[in-house]
Amino acid sequence: MEQRDKEAIKRIVGEEHFTDELIDLVSYSYDGSDHNHRPEAAAYPADSEQISRIMRLANERRFPVIPRGAGTSMTGSVVPAKGGLVLDMVRMNRILNIRVPDRQVVVQPGVVYAALQKALAPSGFCFPPDPASGKVCTLGGNVATNAGGIRGAKYGVTRDYVLALEVVLPDGRIVHTGSKCMKSSSGLDLTRIFVGSEGVLGIITEITLKINPKPTAFRTAMASFETLRQAGQAVTDIMHSGILPSVLEIMEENTIRVLREKSGADLPEVAALLLVETDGYTEGEAEYAVEKVVAAFQDNDAKTVSRAGSQEEAEKLWAIRRAVGSAAGSLRPNNLSEDVTVPISKVPQLLEGIQEIMTGQGYPFVIFGHAGDGNLHPKIMFDGSDPKQAREVHLLIDKVFQLTCDLGGTLSGEHGIGLAKAPYMHLEHDAVAMELMRLLKNTLDPHNLLNPGKMALDQ
Ligand SMILES: Cc1cc2nc3c(=O)[nH]c(=O)nc-3n(C[C@H](O)[C@H](O)[C@H](O)COP(=O)(O)OP(=O)(O)OC[C@H]3O[C@@H](n4cnc5c(N)ncnc54)[C@H](O)[C@@H]3O)c2cc1C
Numbered sequence: 001m002e003q004r005d006k007e008a009i010k011r012i013v014g015e016e017h018f019t020d021e022l023i024d025l026v027s028y029s030y031d032g033s034d035h036n037h038r039p040e041a042a043a044y045p046a047d048s049e050q051i052s053r054i055m056r057l058a059n060e061r062r063f064p065v066i067p068r069g070a071g072t073s074m075t076g077s078v079v080p081a082k083g084g085l086v087l088d089m090v091r092m093n094r095i096l097n098i099r100v101p102d103r104q105v106v107v108q109p110g111v112v113y114a115a116l117q118k119a120l121a122p123s124g125f126c127f128p129p130d131p132a133s134g135k136v137c138t139l140g141g142n143v144a145t146n147a148g149g150i151r152g153a154k155y156g157v158t159r160d161y162v163l164a165l166e167v168v169l170p171d172g173r174i175v176h177t178g179s180k181c182m183k184s185s186s187g188l189d190l191t192r193i194f195v196g197s198e199g200v201l202g203i204i205t206e207i208t209l210k211i212n213p214k215p216t217a218f219r220t221a222m223a224s225f226e227t228l229r230q231a232g233q234a235v236t237d238i239m240h241s242g243i244l245p246s247v248l249e250i251m252e253e254n255t256i257r258v259l260r261e262k263s264g265a266d267l268p269e270v271a272a273l274l275l276v277e278t279d280g281y282t283e284g285e286a287e288y289a290v291e292k293v294v295a296a297f298q299d300n301d302a303k304t305v306s307r308a309g310s311q312e313e314a315e316k317l318w319a320i321r322r323a324v325g326s327a328a329g330s331l332r333p334n335n336l337s338e339d340v341t342v343p344i345s346k347v348p349q350l351l352e353g354i355q356e357i358m359t360g361q362g363y364p365f366v367i368f369g370h371a372g373d374g375n376l377h378p379k380i381m382f383d384g385s386d387p388k389q390a391r392e393v394h395l396l397i398d399k400v401f402q403l404t405c406d407l408g409g410t411l412s413g414e415h416g417i418g419l420a421k422a423p424y425m426h427l428e429h430d431a432v433a434m435e436l437m438r439l440l441k442n443t444l445d446p447h448n449l450l451n452p453g454k455m456a457l458d459q
Helices: 003-013 022-027 048-061 113-123 139-145 190-194 228-240 253-263 283-299 311-322 324-329 344-358 387-406 422-428 431-444
Strands: 041-043 065-068 085-088 095-099 104-107 162-168 174-178 203-210 217-225 247-252 272-280 304-307 334-337 365-370 375-382
Touching: 003 041, 003 048, 022 041, 048 065, 048 085, 048 162, 048 203, 065 203, 095 113, 104 113, 113 139, 139 203, 162 190, 174 190, 217 228, 217 283, 217 311, 228 247, 228 272, 228 283, 228 344, 247 253, 247 344, 253 272, 253 324, 253 365, 272 283, 272 311, 283 304, 311 324, 324 334, 324 365, 324 375, 334 387, 344 365, 344 375, 344 387, 375 387, 387 422, 422 431
Parallel strands: 041 085, 065 085
Antiparallel strands: 095 104, 104 203, 162 174, 162 203, 217 272, 217 304, 247 272, 247 365, 334 375, 365 375
């Protein structure tokens, strides 16, 4: 970018909404991954019109533009890999319209996930996907990564709730996709193309989301198992039992050990733990479902089964699950945390396979995740200041991706691809699929200006 480009951007957004101060550029070099690269400037647009003018300028002057929410990406997807201008959406943070009778909410992309839930609470409605980063991540980021969470098995992911979008295209045109109806069979589904597109096809400037009535009754149960197979079979049986648990989490033996040693959790020495929540709109509904879950635990010879008798007891069990990330992360200065996903019935095979790959390699690891939708989080700890360790750990992760794809799985259940998983795209997507993705990118963004370097689209 040249100085005259920066001056032109200042004229569009206003001088006070532009920065090229080193301290800001360093902050915008990072996200939640171990990738980093510095941009040349950052701007804080107020509306889609300003973004449209910036994109027209970027096309004329050929500098990269990277849309940014809260920067919590785990994959380097928001790292400005080729420099350029970061567009921080923080000023576009208004909830525009809550239409409960239509079960819809219209938001700007910079609205923080938790702020939306807070605004919906008085109406008894909610936006069901629930990323663990919800206190800070933005809805624009959620749509652009198709974020999911712990309740995915029953409530799906962000994609399932996006009805309509306003998007600024790489050439500056503004497009409105989808419909404000609860269903529509009209035309090609442009909305879905932008959901999960990681800011490479367009900048999302307005989002219409479907909302749900919030469940009012909950039950929590936990069981321990001597073998992974038993735990895996219990998962399969629960999913066959005619109910859908709202949460079905699995933790394997390394995770359990780390929780005992680092968080002082009172847990048995077993191969696996399952932690389940059921919910409903009546106490009877949640109770009926949890009884099915407990029956599946017992049928699979669970070593221990416990049920939370109160909200307080349930909270204690969920606190154990929430402690996993920080307890494991404290073992070494760095970690790689993945979100590989397989068909539900393949979860035990994936767990055993990852254990086989990682055991005896000299690096502590844990595996936990959302067994109810086949999404596991293997996390391996190492010292990133030692290049040998960094290399070795990445080689182990290569094997995990290969195993996942061999089992018919996907590289990412919720975090996306970004820079971190770009080299593995060919394992999951065939050559024709990759060609189509690149064709789409090239058609919308022939000069490769919007968030370049991501998802192996410019290779
Ligand atoms: C502690 C922690 C826990 C996490 N837990 C979860 C989890 O449970 N589930 C989950 O799915 N993810 C999780 N994540 C990953 C991350 O929070 C999500 O991917 C989230 O959706 C990113 O939102 P963000 O606002 O931080 O976006 P950013 O990180 O800023 O951006 C992410 C991507 O979206 C693009 N983008 C952002 N805004 C726009 C826009 N307006 N238009 C177009 N593109 C845009 C960016 O260019 C980038 O490619 C976690 C991350 C952390 C650090």
